[in-house]
Amino acid sequence: xxxxxxxxxxxxxxxxxxxxxxxxxxxxxxxxxxxxxxxxxxxxxxxxxxxxxxxxxxxxxxxxxxxxxxxxxxxxxxxxxxxxxxxxxxxxxxxxxxxxxxxxxxxxxxxxxxxxxxxxxxxxxxxxxxxxxxxxxxxxxxxxxxxxxxxxxxxxxxxxxxxxxxxxxxxxxxxxxxxxxxxxxxxxxxxxxxxxxxxxxxxxxxxxxxxxxxxxxxxxxxxxxxxxxxxxxxxxxxxxxxxxxxxxxxxx
Numbered sequence: 001x002x003x004x005x006x007x008x009x010x011x012x013x014x015x016x017x018x019x020x021x022x023x024x025x026x027x028x029x030x031x032x033x034x035x036x037x038x039x040x041x042x043x044x045x046x047x048x049x050x051x052x053x054x055x056x057x058x059x060x061x062x063x064x065x066x067x068x069x070x071x072x073x074x075x076x077x078x079x080x081x082x083x084x085x086x087x088x089x090x091x092x093x094x095x096x097x098x099x100x101x102x103x104x105x106x107x108x109x110x111x112x113x114x115x116x117x118x119x120x121x122x123x124x125x126x127x128x129x130x131x132x133x134x135x136x137x138x139x140x141x142x143x144x145x146x147x148x149x150x151x152x153x154x155x156x157x158x159x160x161x162x163x164x165x166x167x168x169x170x171x172x173x174x175x176x177x178x179x180x181x182x183x184x185x186x187x188x189x190x191x192x193x194x195x196x197x198x199x200x201x202x203x204x205x206x207x208x209x210x211x212x213x214x215x216x217x218x219x220x221x222x223x224x225x226x227x228x229x230x231x232x233x234x235x236x237x238x239x240x241x242x243x244x245x246x247x248x249x250x251x252x
Contacts, residue, residue: 009084011035011074013065013125014095016043019144019192022224023092028056030228033084035059037074038095057083065095066113066121075128087136090231091129093122093166094144102157111158118162123169126184130173134180138235141177142227143170145188147243151252160252163188174240183238185230190245190252192218215248 010027014020016038024034028051036044036058044060051058061077063070078088096118099106126141133139148156149163167186174184191211211217223244230239 007031007033007085008089009033009035009078009081009087010090010092011037011078011088011129012092012094013037013074014144015047016040019189019220019223020092020094021047022220023094023227024058025051025054026221026224026228027090027231028054028058030232031056032090033057033059033081035061035074035078035081035084035088037061037063037065039064059084064117064121065125066117068121068124071121071125071128074125075132088129088132089138090140090142091125092142092144092227093125094142096122096144096162098156099159100156102154106156106158114159114162115165118159119165119169122166126169126173130177130182130184133182134177137181139182140231141170141173141182141184142231143167143184143186144223145170145186147188147190147245148252150188150243153252171240174238178238181235183235185239186241187223187227187230188241188243189223190218190243190249192220192223211249213248214246214250217246217249218244 010032012020012024015024015036024036028034036047038044041062044062048058048060059081061074063074079086099110099114129141145167146163148160149167152160170184170186226244
């Protein structure tokens with residue numbers, strides 16, 4: 001594995017699958033030490049072993065990305081990690097869940113859980129990381145939003161509202177921290193095939209038929225490549241927002 005000349009340490013939440021997993025692999029291949037976080041410990045251990053086999057450095061820290069205590073523990077474990085140099089330079093705020101349906105027909109009993117993870121937990125991580133990076137006068141916070149946070153769909157309206165909210169938090173944070181040399185980037189993926197659809201409640205009837213005309217859809221690696229690209233830009237260049245869609249995705 002090619003080593004990056006100036007190794008950084010990156011924290012990635014939601015790293016057990018999908019975009020988070022692909023991002024951890026992309027950054028590890030670039031020579032960064034990675035701290036991987038998700039609820040499924042066995043999946044994290046598998047990923048850590050894969051990264052180690054590539055010659056990379058990985059620390060697996062299981063936890064709930066919607067729980068403040070777990071988030072604080074993640075940051076503390078990272079700062080105590082010898083292999084990461086007792087620091088972190090990059091935080092990829094990726095953990096989240098979806099929810100099929102609009103305001104009228106989505107499962108209301110899941111609304112609070114959705115916001116607990118997608119907004120409140122994400123915002124707490126961004127706050128803590130931002131405070132630390134302002135002190136260091138450098139760092140990157142990458143927030144994974146969604147195109148439906150900008151172009152709200154009636155088919156996923158409540159989920160879209162959570163991504164609209166976290167996009168606003170990201171921009172507010174950017175304005176606070178940019179004078180201190182800290183970059184904040186919002187990455188808004190289009191349709192990415194992963195475990196996300198099944199957890200959110202999508203199936204062939206409410207999802208598959210509608211997206212069939214879009215052709216080849218994105219894979220998690222496509223988003224990870226975009227994240228890697230923006231992180232490796234010179235420090236005075238901050239790509240604040242980026243949308244990555246399948247070429248054939250006309251809406252949203």
